[in-house]
Amino acid sequence: MVVLANPALDSIPHIGSPKHGARFPGIPVVDLSRPGAGEAIVRACEDLGFFKLVNHGIPVELMQRLEAEAVKFFSLPQVEKEKSGPANPFGYGNKRIGVNGDVGWLEYLLFVVASDPLSCTSMTACSFRSALSEYLVAVRKMASDVLRSMAQGLKIEPRDALGKLAMDEHSDCIFRLNHYPPCPPLQELNRSLTGFGEHTDPQIISILRSNDSSGLQISLEDGSWVSVPPDQASFFINVGDSLQVLTNGRFRSVRHRVAANSLNPRVSMIYFFGPPPAQRIAPLPQLMGEGEQSKYKEFTWGEYKKAAYRSRLGDNRLGQFEK
Numbered sequence: 001m002v003v004l005a006n007p008a009l010d011s012i013p014h015i016g017s018p019k020h021g022a023r024f025p026g027i028p029v030v031d032l033s034r035p036g037a038g039e040a041i042v043r044a045c046e047d048l049g050f051f052k053l054v055n056h057g058i059p060v061e062l063m064q065r066l067e068a069e070a071v072k073f074f075s076l077p078q079v080e081k082e083k084s085g086p087a088n089p090f091g092y093g094n095k096r097i098g099v100n101g102d103v104g105w106l107e108y109l110l111f112v113v114a115s116d117p118l119s120c121t122s123m124t125a126c127s128f129r130s131a132l133s134e135y136l137v138a139v140r141k142m143a144s145d146v147l148r149s150m151a152q153g154l155k156i157e158p159r160d161a162l163g164k165l166a167m168d169e170h171s172d173c174i175f176r177l178n179h180y181p182p183c184p185p186l187q188e189l190n191r192s193l194t195g196f197g198e199h200t201d202p203q204i205i206s207i208l209r210s211n212d213s214s215g216l217q218i219s220l221e222d223g224s225w226v227s228v229p230p231d232q233a234s235f236f237i238n239v240g241d242s243l244q245v246l247t248n249g250r251f252r253s254v255r256h257r258v259a260a261n262s263l264n265p266r267v268s269m270i271y272f273f274g275p276p277p278a279q280r281i282a283p284l285p286q287l288m289g290e291g292e293q294s295k296y297k298e299f300t301w302g303e304y305k306k307a308a309y310r311s312r313l314g315d316n317r318l319g320q321f322e323k
């Protein structure tokens with residue numbers, strides 16, 4: 001990443017300091033190995049749309065191997081990294097997020113999961129390829145367990161009702177590696193800078209793992225922001241817009257953002273589980289009470305994604321689909 005002189009920091013928006021809501025009890029932690037996991041997942045998705053997952057069965061070494069490969073890539077000379085860009089939307093991106101003018105203090109790699117994820121890059125390292133494919137296989141299996149547990153907590157049959165949307169062979173899944181370099185001038189300036197601006201994820205769920213550097217914040221229902229303490233051995237799960245619709249608004253698509261860190265680099269990896277493009281996104285009939293109406297207009301994932309990619313990061317993308 002090209003380090004900017006101070007004046008250029010002005011092109012990236014500031015971020016306010018998060019305030020812990022007086023009654024905020026902390027980020028819910030779900031132990032996937034416990035019998036009550038399904039109910040705990042449902043509670044967290046209703047309250048915050050966000051939870052931390054422990055005892056998920058994925059060895060931390062696998063996460064660290066991919067993290068080390070990402071660090072290796074982001075340490076390459078700028079000209080080498082640019083060979084995998086610009087992100088349009090896939091490939092290497094530097095400060096620009098999407099194509100509609102959003103910027104943040106980060107660089108990233110964005111891949112399609114199906115077929116060959118690295119085909120949009122100039123990367124040839126076998127070690128990167130093998131760490132990435134092992135990680136994707138493991139997280140996909142874990143996501144399927146989480147969605148099954150969620151269905152059990154929601155008391156819906158079949159238990160793979162959610163999983164089959166995200167795990168279909170035509171599912172539109174993407175993967176992102178974000179690198180937020182330290183930004184030392186922030187210390188002197190005594191201000192906070194946007195790493196990744198506030199937004200909701202459009203997909204069903206997003207599964208995030210980061211190194212031990214802070215920065216991630218989520219928004220509570222009252223609009224206040226709270227910091228998420230990092231934990232490199234755990235995963236953080238976000239409810240996305242599509243899952244909010246599938247549950248007719250019972251689950252909350254969580255607004256989140258990342259603040260740049262003045263001292264430590266943050267590296268995050270996020271697997272976004274989207275449904276197949278032709279999939280209709282509407283409340284699951286199994287979840288609708290008698291006479292309950294959908295709160296949303298009918299749309300397919302392909303239609304939603306098209307609209308999402310025309311929007312700015314912080315827009316309320318579901319707004320135009322609300323009845």
Ligand SMILES: C=C1C[C@]23C[C@@]1(O)CC[C@H]2[C@@]12CC[C@H](O)[C@@](C)(C(=O)O1)[C@H]2[C@@H]3C(=O)O
Nearest residue numbers: 089097098102201202308309310311312313
């Ligand atoms: C500004 C944008 C970036 C984004 C596409 C969009 O037009 C609006 C949604 C953004 C988002 C947020 C979650 C994921 O990081 C992402 C890959 C996605 O699916 O939707 C990004 C998009 C992106 O970075 O291209």
Ligand SMILES: O=C(O)CCC(=O)C(=O)O
Nearest residue numbers: 176178196216258268270
């Ligand atoms: O990097 C992070 O921790 C979160 C990034 C994010 O929300 C995203 O890429 O959609």
Ligand SMILES: [Fe+2]
Nearest residue numbers: 199200201256
């Ligand atoms: Fe996100």
